[in-house]
Amino acid sequence: MRTGAKRGGSRRRSGRFSRRAGFSLVEMIVVIAFLAIVAAVAIPVMNNVLKASSYETAKRNMRLLNGAVIAYNEGVAELTNASGDGQAVFTLLCTREATNPSPGSPYLPPNAVFVSSSDTATYRATWNGRMFKLVPAGTGGSGLDLLKLMGSSSSTN
Secondary structure (H helix, E strand, O other), rough: OOOOOOOOHHOOOOOOOOOOOOOOOOHHHHHHHHHHHHHHEEEEEEHHHHHHHHHHHHHHHHHHHHHHHHHHHHHOOOOOOOOHHHHHHHHHHHHHOOOOOOOOOOOOOOOOOEEEEEEOOOOOOEEEOEEEEEEEOOOOOEEEHHHHHOOOOOOOO
């Protein structure tokens, strides 16, 4: 072995840090490109999951509302309101009459709230005189916000 040479054949590096201490620019660009591809795939998928979840919540709440209307029709009298006032019908389904506490009333859970909305980004319910009708997101009109019916704060983005 020659004198002055280090074992293992490594060369002495000048300066305080070695040249291989950090990431190269190419490595950083590859990582950023990979993350951008993952985000480009994941964001639309998550958006579709949120839309599907909102739709299922709206359908469930529509079944709850119209189930309450049917129960009222069977227990008290045929519920008809030609004026189209969904809030009056909703209030009737939420209250128990002191003079005639019919079995099953109130027909909606105590945490049900009427939140009027004309936001086209959410699902709404309107009263058509006999039942509640679903107003899909993206359609104009006002009605009961189905995503806030049970006091939840869900919203679609």
